[in-house]
Amino acid sequence: MRKILLIIAFIIFANPLASNVDVLPDLFGYILIMIMLSKHTYYDAQAKSAYKCTRNMAIVSAFKLASVYISTMVVDDTISLVFSFVFFTVELIFGIPFLLKLFEYCSQRALKSENMKAIKIVDGVKIATVVLFGVRLLLATAPDFVLLTAHDPLSLYDSDLSHFRPVLIVLSVLISSIVTLAWLPLESYFFAVL
Numbered sequence: 001m002r003k004i005l006l007i008i009a010f011i012i013f014a015n016p017l018a019s020n021v022d023v024l025p026d027l028f029g030y031i032l033i034m035i036m037l038s039k040h041t042y043y044d045a046q047a048k049s050a051y052k053c054t055r056n057m058a059i060v061s062a063f064k065l066a067s068v069y070i071s072t073m074v075v076d077d078t079i080s081l082v083f084s085f086v087f088f089t090v091e092l093i094f095g096i097p098f099l100l101k102l103f104e105y106c107s108q109r110a111l112k113s114e115n116m117k118a119i120k121i122v123d124g125v126k127i128a129t130v131v132l133f134g135v136r137l138l139l140a141t142a143p144d145f146v147l148l149t150a151h152d153p154l155s156l157y158d159s160d161l162s163h164f165r166p167v168l169i170v171l172s173v174l175i176s177s178i179v180t181l182a183w184l185p186l187e188s189y190f191f192a193v194l
Helices: 003-013 027-039 047-072 077-112 116-149 163-192
Strands: none
Touching: 003 027, 003 163, 027 047, 047 077, 047 163, 077 116, 077 163
16 A cells, blocks of 8 residues: 555645635546555455446546636636535535545455554544535535525515625635644554554
């Protein structure tokens, strides 16, 4: 197992995320994990399962990249909201199983090598990673929901909060970056120990 590929992949995953725009596309991280798992898929069922989940996330990430291009071509806030919500949902549906399968594989490797340090911390790191993954997606999507208040014909008074969206995006990226930077050393330590 090439641990450096996992560490680099999780550094890529730790980049700022705003709406459905990723500074460093996660697709590259998923490709690195697929490369790391490719040899092990021939003889290890856990690796094969993790590889399939990683491939699914790579496909989702590729569509997410395409959605950013489409969003720039069609200048409409509702399209941005739709893409943001759809990818929030899809990434949760496919991302949580991906993380669980990846950590199952890591746990199996730690058990086979009788690595007590890794065995002790694998469950804590897995839970922290899944929670952070969900929080990160929620923080990236939340500013887009103020677009629901724009141009509301049923409202009796002006309740357009969409002008706060840029401020909310900056705040969500800042909070997400702080939380992710605190989590990244834990993840790197775990993969280095593994």
